[in-house]
Amino acid sequence: MKYKLTALTPLLVGDGQELSPIDYMVWKDQVNVLDQTRIFKLLARGPRLEGYLTQLRKATKLDFASWGGFAQNFSQRRIPFEAPEAAAAWNSAPPESLFIPTFAANYRGAYLPASALKGALRTGLVFSRWSAGVIERTAAALEGDRLPRRAGESAEGSAHASQMRLLGIADSEPVPVSAFKIYVSRTASLDVRQAGNPQLVWKVAGRGSVAAQRVNEATPVFAEMAVPGTEFAGAWQEHTFLQQPELARSLGWRGAPQLDTFVTAANQFAASQLGLQAHYAQASGLAGLQQTIAQLQAELEAAQGVALSCLLCLGWGGGFLSKTSFHGTDSDAYRKILRAVPSIGRAIREQVPFPKTRRVIFAQGKPATLPGWARLSLGG
Secondary structure, three states, rough: OEEEEEEEEOOOEEEEEEEOOOOOEEOOOOOEEOHHHHHHHOOOOEEEEEEEHHHHHHHOOOOOOHHHHHHHHHHHEEEEEOHHHHHHHHHOOOOOHHHHHHHHOOOOOEEHHHHHHHHHHHHHHHHHHOOOHHHHHHHHOOOEOOOOOOOOOOHHOOOOOHHHHHHEEOOOOOEEEEEEEEEEEEEEEEEOOOOOEEEEEEEEEEEEEEHHHHHHOOOOOEEEEEEOEEEEEEEEOOOHHHHHHHHHHHHHOOOOOOOHHHHHEEEEEEEEHHHHHHHHHHHHHOOOHHHHHHHHHHHHHHOOOOOOOEEEEEOOOOOHHHHHHOOOOHHHHHHHHHOOHHHHHHOOOOOOOOOOEEEEEEEEEEEEEOOOOEEEEEEO
């Protein structure tokens, strides 16, 4: 059987790789990824190799005046910027912002890893089973600042075997290079120093934040992302033999879920995320974001009316809400758990919403959408 995942907003599912500023050159509003092997072979025939190696060692990016011909003649691939405004932002960005995470790819081309798809479905399944009572029991089990091991496994039906084993999902087929563009994103935050009147600000790396009117001064992040409308297709199967009562009991399950259980849970999870995102967009006054979220909510309503169809938020940039299986961040018990996580605990403040930041994708130079939203259809 085949699945189809359609990107609704810019989507990046990476494999940890990124382009450094000496791996590419920007020319004609596009990123030209250099074929360094061919360049080395060419320069080895003459005296310019040493100068090129020196620049690779010392420069933050290649000098276009000296080596711009390589962008024209020795490019492995060319990735256009989403808009000229994104290219202009690149030209003024600090060197540390010029590392570009790329979409997962192998020798056949870019593809959607099955692990990202299955992970998003798993988070939705756990979300549908967690409750305030579970959170309170987990918080009570904390020993000092130490979290209990495998705290979420009980929500999956067993401490030894995840019920996601019922689904077998393969990596997608490769998609054409024309499906990708370089998008710019920035991190929005809320200044809550005035009680009851949060103000939109934009994060600046190492310097705090700037007011909404100075958004162009905020730190940009560039990423290779699949454009909305891109379709990823692959194979999947349902391991129905695991639904046998004897086998389910041996795995420690009270019962094996049906296929539509995963889809319904994913849609419940998406509805919760979009509700919180809509509240944030309204509080921050981001009109473009409000419009995008309304469109996603309409997509969700349509998906709920189609068998084995759901909305997912996956990959890079989805943030805390797409990775956690419980959204009641105002709960005292939940905040106790979060404070035990060093990377998160420092951001917890009393009477302040958590999280107060969002990664926002820009279109035509303006804040427009959230990354990572897609519609999944499990066909026959």
